[in-house]
Every structure is written in structure tokens, then in C-alpha cells.
Amino acid sequence: MDKTAAQLDAQSTNENDELPDWQHDVRVLQEHLQYAFVQGCKVLGQGRVADYIPELARADTYAFGLVAQKTDGTVVSCGDVDTRFSIQSVGKVITLAMALKLFDIEEVFSHVLMEPSGDSFSSIIKLDTKSDLPYNPMINAGAIQVVSLLANHVNSQDVLQFARYMCMDPDIDLNEPVYHSEAQTGDRNRAIAYLLKSKGVLMADPEETLDLYFRLCALNVTAKSWATLGLVLANDGENPITSQHVIAPNHARAINSLMFTCGMYDGSGEFGVKVGIPAKSGVGGGIACSVKGRMGIGVYGPALDEKGNSVGGLAALEYLSHALHLHVFDYHPYIVEG
Ligand code: GLN
Numbered sequence: 579m580d581k582t583a584a585q586l587d588a589q590s591t592n593e594n595d596e597l598p599d600w601q602h603d604v605r606v607l608q609e610h611l612q613y614a615f616v617q618g619c620k621v622l623g624q625g626r627v628a629d630y631i632p633e634l635a636r637a638d639t640y641a642f643g644l645v646a647q648k649t650d651g652t653v654v655s656c657g658d659v660d661t662r663f664s665i666q667s668v669g670k671v672i673t674l675a676m677a678l679k680l681f682d683i684e685e686v687f688s689h690v691l692m693e694p695s696g697d698s699f700s701s702i703i704k705l706d707t708k709s710d711l712p713y714n715p716m717i718n719a720g721a722i723q724v725v726s727l728l729a730n731h732v733n734s735q736d737v738l739q740f741a742r743y744m745c746m747d748p749d750i751d752l753n754e755p756v757y758h759s760e761a762q763t764g765d766r767n768r769a770i771a772y773l774l775k776s777k778g779v780l781m782a783d784p785e786e787t788l789d790l791y792f793r794l795c796a797l798n799v800t801a802k803s804w805a806t807l808g809l810v811l812a813n814d815g816e817n818p819i820t821s822q823h824v825i826a827p828n829h830a831r832a833i834n835s836l837m838f839t840c841g842m843y844d845g846s847g848e849f850g851v852k853v854g855i856p857a858k859s860g861v862g863g864g865i866a867c868s869v870k871g872r873m874g875i876g877v878y879g880p881a882l883d884e885k886g887n888s889v890g891g892l893a894a895l896e897y898l899s900h901a902l903h904l905h906v907f908d909y910h911p912y913i914v915e916g
Pocket of ligand 1: 665666667668699700718760767795859860861862886
């Protein structure tokens with residue numbers, strides 16, 4: 579029989595023990611994930627799949643999947659976790675990580691700022707009126723700028739290989755229809771690239787930059803890819819399963835910080851209060867979450883709110899954060915003081 583939220587909540591911590599039950603017992607974690615899945619499913623009808631990139635409109639509003647992967651390698655999942663969908667804005671994490679590998683951290687952040695914009699992800703307003711440099715690498719302007727930094731040094735195959743490596747997913751590949759669909763309709767991103775060029779800050783040819791950016795956005799991933807990406811970021815850049823140092827700890831720290839403050843676009847503040855986990859979303863329906871020292875969580879749910887975040891993902895993550903005490907500023911009843 580299904581447990582109630584109160585029953586699940588009661589078993590999520592154990593006063594006689596140092597760790598909550600879900601850290602000992604994978605079945606408890608699975609039950610919580612299933613409950614979170616139900617919370618997400620309830621609100622899917624309130625969202626809409628993205629259609630400004632025509633190919634994305636083919637997604638199923640009611641598709642939904644959740645995966646959590648702990649640092650000990652345990653994986654729990656529920657729903658559509660093997661469905662391939664396009665990476666979209668979660669790719670901004672991949673290109674930022676690549677740029678940090680190729681250049682000094684100071685160099686990277688001399689080309690893009692580290693501030694939340696408070697505007698929608700494709701906004702051009704602040705770039706035109708307030709600052710020559712994009713506000714942060716998690717919005718389109720900032721990601722296009724980071725891609726321009728990469729464009730003279732790497733090609734789309736390098737980006738693909740790095741995405742596979744970061745997500746431990748050799749099946750990531752280019753979704754050609756999504757790539758062509760965005761390349762044909764991406765005039766707003768074209769406007770951003772040319773505005774950056776007009777200000778003399780874009781680091782490569784705008785068409786080459788845009789082509790690399792559109793190819794990045796069209797990589798096909800799964801919710802499982804996101805759980806692994808989140809896990810690497812949650813574990814200071816080291817993949818705990820393979821012990822590979824995928825990215826440097828200070829790069830993981832910078833990326834987690836930007837995911838926390840900017841990863842959910844102009845919904846980042848509310849997400850920070852309600853969920854409190856570094857996360858990055860994309861209009862393909864994905865969210866990658868990095869729960870420091872504990873797990874990565876991957877979401878697939880293409881029904882989006884007006885800000886471009888998965889509605890099912892938001893509801894499920896709010897439940898999980900509360901039930902498992904995952905909020906970075908949470909009070910952990912099981913931490914022994916003194
Ligand atoms: N490819 C999309 C765009 O540039 C990515 C946006 C997103 O996922 N929020 O518009």
C-alpha cells in the first residue's frame with residue numbers, strides 16, 4: 579500500500595542514528611523518489627512543452643522521469659528515465675566546464691560575469707542597456723559568449739566527447755532534427771551573438787559560435803545522464819564511480835555556485851528558497867541537480883512553466899528536498915554536535 583507523506587517524512591530521519599534511513603536503506607530512498615514522482619505527475623497538465631524551437635513541440639507533456647545516483651553508486655529511478663531528449667540549456671554547464679579546463683578561471687570570468695540577471699533566459703535587455711558582458715554563463719547571452727571563447731579551440735566533436743565524459747554516457751549524440759530546427763529559428767540567439775560582436779566582446783566569428791551553440795543545445799541525453807553530471811559536481815568534480823577527476827574541485831565549486839544563483843534563470847531565487855540545491859534546467863525538460871557530497875538527481879519532464887523550468891521537476895524536487903533534508907541551508911537533525 580502507498581505510504582502517506584507524513585509516514586515517509588517520519589521515516590526519513592531516525593533520531594537514534596547518525597544518518598537518516600534513506601542513506602542506509604535504498605528501499606527508503608526509492609519510496610521517496612516514487613512519492614516525489616507522484617507529486618510531479620500531478621502538475622504536469624499545468625505546464626506546456628516548448629514550441630519556439632518547433633521540433634521541441636513534439637515532446638509528450640505527460641512524459642516524466644526521475645533518477646538519483648548516490649556517491650556510493652546506488653541508483654534509484656522512476657518513470658521515463660531512458661527517454662532521449664535534447665540537452666538545451668543544461669549544455670551551458672558542459673561548455674562552462676570545458677572553458678574552465680582550457681583557460682584560467684580569471685580569464686573565463688573576464689569574458690562573462692557571475693551575477694544573476696533576473697531576466698528570462700533569452701533576454702537581451704541588460705546586455706544592451708546595462709553591461710557589455712553577459713550577466714552569467716547560465717543564460718543564453720552568457721553561454722553564447724563562453725562558446726565564442728571555445729570556438730577557436732574546439733569543435734562540436736570535442737564538445738560531444740566532453741559531454742559523454744562528464745555524464746558517463748557514451749550514447750549522447752547530436753539530435754539532427756532539433757539542431758536544424760533551432761538553427762532555422764534561432765533569431766533571438768543570432769541577435770545576441772551579433773550584439774556581443776557589435777560591442778567587440780564576442781571572441782569568435784558569430785556564425786561559427788552560433789553553429790557550435792546550436793549543436794551543443796541539440797545533444798540528446800537522458801535523466802540518467804543528468805544524475806551522473808550532478809553527481810560529479812556534487813563530489814567536487816570527481817566521478818566517485820570511476821574515480822576519474824572529471825573537473826577540478828574549484829571549477830566544480832564555481833559551477834555549483836552559478837547553478838545555485840542562476841541555473842533556473844529568473845526562477846533561481848524561488849527555487850533556492852524552496853528547494854535549495856544547485857540545479858540547471860533546460861527547455862528540453864531536463865534538470866540536473868548537484869546535492870553536495872550526497873547525490874546527483876536527474877529530471878526529465880518537458881511540460882514547462884512560463885520561465886522554462888519543468889513543472890513536474892519543480893514539484894518533485896521540492897518534495898525530495900524537504901523529505902530528505904537536501905536543502906544546502908537545511909537544519910540536519912542527524913548531525914551530532916560537539
Ligand atoms: N537552445 C535553447 C535556446 O537557446 C536553450 C534555452 C533553454 O534551454 N532555456 O533558446
